[in-house]
Amino acid sequence: MxxxxxxxxxxxxxxxxxxxxxxxxxxxxxxxxxxxxxxxxxxxxxxxxxxxxxxxxxxxxxxxxxxxxxxxxxxxxxxxxxxxxxxxxxxxxxxxxxxxxxxxxxxxxxxxxxxxxxxxxxxxxxxxxxxxxxxxxxxxxxxxxxxxxxxxxxxxxxxxxxxxxxxxxxxxxxxxxxxxxxxxxxxxxxxxxxxxxxxxxxxxxxxxxxxxxxxxxxxxxxxxxxxxxxxxxxxxxxxxxxxxxxxxxxxxxxxxxxxxxxxxxxxxxxxxxxxxxxxxxxxxxxxxGYALEPWKAVVGQNLFIRETGAVAAQFHIPQAIEPYSSTILDTPRGIVLGKKSGVASIGIKCRDLGLDVPEASHAALLAAVKKIAITNRRLVTDAEFTDLVRRLG
Missing domain, CATH: 3.20.20.70 (Aldolase class I)
Incomplete structure (x- = not known):
């Protein structure tokens, strides 16, 4: 066994x-x-x-x-x-x-x-x-x-x-x-x-x-x-x-x-x-000199990375959203921000980056994140999010 x-x-x-x-x-x-x-x-x-x-x-x-x-x-x-x-x-x-x-x-x-x-x-x-x-x-x-x-x-x-x-x-x-x-x-x-x-x-x-x-x-x-x-x-x-x-x-x-x-x-x-x-x-x-699909099984970049807000809301209970622990593969878990993010995503990202942001500001930050993501058709970087917190938080 x-x-x-x-x-x-x-x-x-x-x-x-x-x-x-x-x-x-x-x-x-x-x-x-x-x-x-x-x-x-x-x-x-x-x-x-x-x-x-x-x-x-x-x-x-x-x-x-x-x-x-x-x-x-x-x-x-x-x-x-x-x-x-x-x-x-x-x-x-x-x-x-x-x-x-x-x-x-x-x-x-x-x-x-x-x-x-x-x-x-x-x-x-x-x-x-x-x-x-x-x-x-x-x-x-x-x-x-x-x-x-x-x-x-x-x-x-x-x-x-x-x-x-x-x-x-x-x-x-x-x-x-x-x-x-x-x-x-x-x-x-x-x-x-x-x-x-x-x-x-x-x-x-x-x-x-x-x-x-x-x-x-x-x-x-x-x-x-x-x-x-x-x-x-x-x-x-x-x-x-x-x-x-x-x-x-x-x-x-x-x-x-x-x-x-x-x-x-x-x-x-x-x-x-x-x-x-x-x-x-x-x-x-x-x-x-080759690249992989980010969603490839076992070795894909996105295996333990979450963008969707509904999933991020469950991020604190890994077994709710993953079939096995990331520790088996010795790799970290994480949240990224983009079009599909939710309010829970904002809270997790703030904690990850050590940003002290009142919960009352999360909705405005989420709206700003979505605007950047949709306009540019990409994820929002940690540096961009930190700048948003500085300007809106």
Missing amino acids: STIDPDLVWTGTLNALALAGRPKRTAGFYDTTLRDGEQAVGVVFDPERKLEIAKLVDGLGVGRIEAGFPRVSDEDKEAIRAISQAGLKAEIWGFARAMIEDVDAVADLGMKFAVVEAPISDAKLAALEVSRDKVLQRIGNAVAHAVKSGIHVAFFGVDSTRADLDFFETAYKTALDAGAKELAIVDTLAIASPEAVDFLVRRVKSWAGDVPIHWHGHNDFGLGTAGAIAAINAGASWVHGTVDGIGERAGNASLPEIAMALELLYGVETGFRLDRIRAASERLRAIA
């Missing part, structure tokens, strides 16, 4: 009732920010930044970090080498296509863990002009070579959620027969509904036995978090994702969102440092 103080979680009893009698699950986190995350358009991480990101991710408590794809460039090799030597707590994984040269590049860096990938959907094979027989040969040869090189392999079937199910099974069993120890189901284009995720994970477990199953999801339909949770509930051992869900197209599944949901809604202890999520997100954004 989660070790979060239940007094800080205000989600009610509905989830516990719905989940009663279901087996307790565990979840391992496999971070691919350094490879799949870097595939976001326009993002480039140099070796120094990759090492910094790896340390940030390690500080979040993930079990595995994919350090990168060494055949991409010499810089990637340099980064992987530095990360491998950094003494991080997480297992450091490499990435290789089902090609002997790729596997050798991983082995040459002394890596002991690696994903070996190959496309297995007919659409991907047709695009690459590779036959089913040819890709099976590549899978068997590459995995066997990796195992012979002392590498613990997880086979990664690209676009596996769109593959013919019989060929899917053949491809993954080929990898197992060649020595793969783990299997990663890959929803490359994020087409699997949560129900389909459950179906596929259970189907693989029915013939793979105790082999650890990974789920690698993307977010094209906004279901990245839901799919990862469905995979864990179906018996997957590992979920892949990135910080903030950074990645190509609509991004990858977001590990922080998955961790929050599993901990607070499902009672699954993940080992994820929830109190460090927002700082890690902020730093990654600075490095990669």
Whole structure:
């Protein structure tokens, strides 16, 4: 069970009732920010930044970090080498296509863990002009070579959620027969509904036995978090994702969102440092040069900020307006002033800024705040509000 103080979680009893009698699950986190995350358009991480990101991710408590794809460039090799030597707590994984040269590049860096990938959907094979027989040969040869090189392999079937199910099974069993120890189901284009995720994970477990199953999801339909949770509930051992869900197209599944949901809604202890999520997100954004929607779950700027007057009137009782305490994420709460503010907002802002304003003046201040906000179509800054108090208070 989660070790979060239940007094800080205000989600009610509905989830516990719905989940009663279901087996307790565990979840391992496999971070691919350094490879799949870097595939976001326009993002480039140099070796120094990759090492910094790896340390940030390690500080979040993930079990595995994919350090990168060494055949991409010499810089990637340099980064992987530095990360491998950094003494991080997480297992450091490499990435290789089902090609002997790729596997050798991983082995040459002394890596002991690696994903070996190959496309297995007919659409991907047709695009690459590779036959089913040819890709099976590549899978068997590459995995066997990796195992012979002392590498613990997880086979990664690209676009596996769109593959013919019989060929899917053949491809993954080929990898197992060649020595793969783990299997990663890959929803490359994020087409699997949560129900389909459950179906596929259970189907693989029915013939793979105790082999650890990974789920690698993307977010094209906004279901990245839901799919990862469905995979864990179906018996997957590992979920892949990135910080903030950074990645190509609509991004990858977001590990922080998955961790929050599993901990607070499902009672699954993940080992994820929830109190460090927002700082890690902020730093990654600075490095990669992207912005987030302010209303984004877990890391959004507005998560604990209130403008609406009706909500501000309840601000003194956090559980009335929030599903969990901001202290879980180690972030402050606050009130901002704007068009939608109410009299209660004025009182809270005065207290926050240490302004001694008679309650009889609050209505006039509110009217002035709304006028500024509507005229300029924006919030009113603390400096502007302080000036209003000076002039009207």
